[in-house]
Amino acid sequence: MFRVLFALIVLLRCCNAGAQDADGQDPIARLKSMRSKGEWDSMRIVAVRLxxxxxxxxxxxxxxxxxxxxxxxxxxxxxxxxxEHAQKAWLIARDMRDTVRILGSLYQLTKFNVEGRHYEEADRFRREHLALARGYGRDTIQHVLALNSMGSMFSRIERPDSEEYCYREGLRLLGDRTHIVKQALLGNLASTLSARGEHSEAAQLHEQVLAELDSTDLHNKAWTLSNLGRSLLYAKRYTEAIAAFDTGDSLNAASGNALDLAIDLAELRAECLEAMGDITGAYAMIRRARDLQDTLFDRSMNEQLLELETKFGTQLKEEEIARLDAEAREREERLRVRNVQLYGSLVLAVLALGAMLLVWRNLRQKRKYSATLEKLNTELGEQKSHIEEIDRLLQLKVLRTQMNPHFIYNSLNAIHNLVRKGEAVAASAYLDGFARLLRMVLDHSVKERVPLADEIAFLRQYLKLEAMRFQDGLDYLVDADRALHDDEDLLVPTLLVQPFVENAVWHGLAPKQGERKLTVRFAMRGEQVVCTVEDNGVGRNAAPKRAHPDGSASLGLQLTNERLQLLAFKLGDTGRVKFTDRWKAGCRRVRG
Known part of the structure; x- marks a missing residue:
């Protein structure tokens, strides 16, 4: 997080440091002023007009x-x-043979290719940027920016020695100069050393970053204190780590209370308190982190709904403007035709041929109006379909938010019981697994589909926690055909299988005595992915006699069926759920 934050700051403030206003035109000055104020929409309009x-x-x-x-x-x-536009700027700078502007465009191309996940292209521009900056030799800042960018590349391809060299070489070139890129180099070098276990030196580098930051930059100071506390924690300097976390929390609250930072600080403080033996304090911090995650999730959902409502409102306004423009044009055209007909009637006796031409022209205009109206009706039909699609998406998002909370309540009760029994190791393991599962739910819930590997990892983590709650254990297997494992582009609906697995565990396996087995397997049948959930539980005939764990009515399968139907409708495909009783006990559920 620290490295990405400083890369963005460096890009905005340093990437085009050498680009000067050559002709002194007012639009260029306006663009630079808008850039400094972050007025991106206005800047785009002015740039297009220019x-x-x-x-x-x-x-x-x-x-x-x-x-x-x-x-x-x-x-x-x-x-x-x-x-696309950065490429055009780069070609212009190259035609002008302006080295400074070429360097600025190369850095920009690197950044946008990384954001677009075109890593091979980004690496090519990184190397070209470094070679040009090193050969140019008259712009130390661009040289250091290129070294910082190369360090990020080596971090991605896991070459820590080369990564460390780039950051240290950049710091050497800067020397005692004060520049914002120095903060990025120090922070990135600290992250590299932490990954290698050199936490004490990493903590010293984070302290240097704090010294470099402006005293009014509370947000970045809070992030830096979070990273400093992390290094102190792993260096087992717990008291200093707690102090760093407390200061970071205070600065974060004073600078707007970023929820992602608050969550990280709570989780790190919980880990530190656990290492110090304060299990009660660690549990309280985990609860705080969970509450903050719920708040972040709710805020994310509200922002998505607001964005959809804004787009919908904008579309309606555009349609209204288009309709009014069409009516105005139609009125103007009717007035013009009326005038033409009036003047034509005055000369009808003299210019019979002119009258015939006028009639022909009127017929042509009517055909034109008919075509225009037909086109407008077609566009309105397409817009209606689009609005219906937005409505289906909203329904889908609402269904995805209706997750039965009893698993969360039961997990917290299990952690509480373990702590009360004095089983700190088991409680810590369960707590770590529970936090990891909540993070997965948070990450997946804002996506419509995720890679199959991520869905399998989520199911394994869920079953791992459920197995810990059975005294006799639970044998489970979550896997997929090799062909599906090899397909990295395969996406499956998010959190769709979990309700079936939960149903099998608590209605099929929980009341069973003896060995409990559960198998979840993904396979390709024709053009469809089929997920099979199979258990050796008591069977469906015995399952209804057992109440739901939290006493509430189970809506999980009903909601999942509705969500599957919405997804199938949206993708233009088919999907279904099939239950099959095994020969003895247990039940098989098949989702198509």
Whole structure:
């Protein structure tokens, strides 16, 4: 998190440090002013207007317009569009043979290719950026930026020695100079050393970052204190770590209370308290982290709903504007035709041929109006379909938020019982697994589909926790055919299988005496992925006699069926759920 944050700061403030206003035009000054204020939408409009007004030949003004347009598009989460304009800016700078602007564009291309997950292209631009900056030799900052970018590449491909060299070489070139890229280098080097277990030196580097940060930059100070506390924790300097976490929490509260940072601080403080033997305090911090995660999840859902409502409202406004424009044009056209007919009647006796031409023209205009109205009706039909699609998406998101909370309540009770019995190791293991499962639920719940490997990992983590709650244990297997494992692009609906697994555990296996077995397997049948959930439980005939664990009515399978139908409708496919009784005990559930 620290490394990504500083990379973004460096890009915004340093990437185009050498780009100067060559011709002094007011639009360029406006673009730079909007960039400093973060007015991305206005900056995009001004840049597009400037590009339309400028000649197509390479110039400093055209470069600045393309560069700022790329930045504005990128800040609106459109890396592909940003890459297109950054590429144009780079070509202009190359035609102008302006090394400083070429360096700025190369850094921009690296950033947007990373955001678009085009890592091979990003690595190619990184190497070109470093070679040009090193050969140019007159811009130390660009040289250091290139080294920091190369360090990020080596981190991704797991070459820690090369990564460390890049960061240390960048710091050596900077020397005693004060520049924001120094903060990024120090933070990235600290992360590299922490990954290698050198936590004390990493803590010293984080302290240097704190010294470099502006005293008013409370948000970044809070993140830096979080990273400092993490290094102190792993260096077993627990008291200092707690102090860093407390200070970071205070600064975060003063700077807007970022929920992701608050969650990290609570989880780290829980880990530190557990290491110090304060199980009660650790449990309280885990509960706080869970509450913050719930708040973050609710806020994320509200933001998504607000975004959909905003888009829907904007669409309705655009439709209303289009309708009013069409009516105005139609009124103007009727007035013009009426005038033409009036003047034509005055000369009808003299210009019979003119009258015939006028009639022909009127017929042509009527055909044109008919075609226009037909096109408008077609567009309205398409817009209606789009609105219905948005409504289906909203229904789908609402269904995904209706997760039965009894598993969470039971897990907390299990942790409480273990702590009360004095089984600290078991409680800690259960707590870690529970926190990991909640994080998976949080990450997956905001996505419509996830890779099959992620879904399998989630099911295994869930069954691992359920197995810990059975005194006699639970034998389980979650796997997929090799062909599905090899398909990295395969996506499955998020959290769709878990209700069936939970149903098998608590209605089939929980009341069973003796060995309990559960198998979940994904297979490809034709063009469809089939998931089979099989158990050796008491069977469906015996299962209804047992009440739900929390006394509530089970809606999980009903909601999952509705969600599966919505997904199938959206994707234009078919999906179904099939229950099959085994020969003896147990039940098999098959989802198509």
């Amino acid at each position: 590009l339309n007004e400028l000649p197509g030949s390479p110039s400093a003004a055209r470069y600045e317009a393309e560069w700022h347009l790329a930045l504005a598009v990128g800040m609106n989460d459109d890396p592909l569009g940003a890459i």
